[in-house]
Amino acid sequence: MPREASGAGWIRGQIALYFPIPAGTGAVEVLTDLIPAFKFYIEKVTAVVLVAATGSGASRVCNVVKDASTVVATTTYVLTDGATVGAIKAFTVTPANAEFLDGSKLSVEFPTAGAVAFTAGSLMLLIQYRTRPQQL
Amino acid sequence: MGAWVKGSLNFAITLPAGTSAVEGLTDYVPGFPFLVESVKAYFTVAAAGTSASRVCNVVRTNVSTDYTLATATILLADGDTLGKEKLFTTTPTEFSDASKLSIMFPSAGAVAFTGGVVNVCIGYRTRVVELVGS
Numbered sequence: 001m002p003r004e005a006s007g008a009g010w011i012r013g014q015i016a017l018y019f020p021i022p023a024g025t026g027a028v029e030v031l032t033d034l035i036p037a038f039k040f041y042i043e044k045v046t047a048v049v050l051v052a053a054t055g056s057g058a059s060r061v062c063n064v065v066k067d068a069s070t071v072v073a074t075t076t077y078v079l080t081d082g083a084t085v086g087a088i089k090a091f092t093v094t095p096a097n098a099e100f101l102d103g104s105k106l107s108v109e110f111p112t113a114g115a116v117a118f119t120a121g122s123l124m125l126l127i128q129y130r131t132r133p134q135q136l
Numbered sequence: 137m138g139a140w141v142k143g144s145l146n147f148a149i150t151l152p153a154g155t156s157a158v159e160g161l162t163d164y165v166p167g168f169p170f171l172v173e174s175v176k177a178y179f180t181v182a183a184a185g186t187s188a189s190r191v192c193n194v195v196r197t198n199v200s201t202d203y204t205l206a207t208a209t210i211l212l213a214d215g216d217t218l219g220k221e222k223l224f225t226t227t228p229t230e231f232s233d234a235s236k237l238s239i240m241f242p243s244a245g246a247v248a249f250t251g252g253v254v255n256v257c258i259g260y261r262t263r264v265v266e267l268v269g270s
Contacts, residue, residue, distance in 0.1 A: 012167075016146040085159070086160045086161050
């Protein structure tokens with residue numbers, strides 16, 4: 001672990017991910033076990049509509065997950081959220097789960113629970129974090 | 137005040153079909169202070185559409201009047217090759233904690249694209265900050 005300078009302050013950064021909303025109602029991971037490999041805290045997660053969604057009554061839970069199963073941020077994404085290109089939807093972040101260490105893994109999953117299928121649509125997921133300057 | 141650190145905000149934007157006004161990103165709040173230094177777009181899906189042309193504006197939308205901080209007219213030829221860069225004319229612009237960011241395609245002068253996706257990279261500088269209460 002690189003050293004953090006005492007009192008060095010914080011820097012914000014962003015991880016941007018693009019993926020289609022999964023068709024069907026099965027569990028899907030659109031990102032599996034990415035290791036950013038530095039220490040940071042997720043502050044905010046926002047989904048932006050890249051391609052408008054379709055699917056009658058469609059609804060999928062979307063989770064940002066740390067390691068095996070710790071949910072850091074979640075939302076239930078419904079058809080109306082994806083109706084307009086450029087529209088944004090904020091996830092609910094659990095600050096107590098938001099710290100990532102050098103070895104932490106980042107995944108984005110759509111579990112099956114409560115799923116009603118989308119038939120089209122894609123999202124841009126903006127994961128904003130804060131981190132400290134580090135001394136290698 | 138702390139030192140400056142450079143960074144980039146990245147947004148995938150589908151070039152709009154048709155010629156009407158479209159927002160590829162609407163009122164996103166980065167939530168921290170920074171100063172935009174540059175805006176560039178890189179094609180991740182090649183453009184299509186005969187003689188296509190769309191103005192693309194990066195806009196700060198937190199004040200009463202929208203402020204266009206960067207603009208480019210994206211043409212078919214700009215997107216004929218994957219990875220090709222399109223430079224926006226940019227005015228260095230400050231964002232506060234509450235500032236909103238939008239990416240707009242106005243209708244004026246539009247000739248429709250039928251395909252194409254760009255990765256809009258907004259280069260900024262920000263200061264190292266202490267959080268209140270941290």
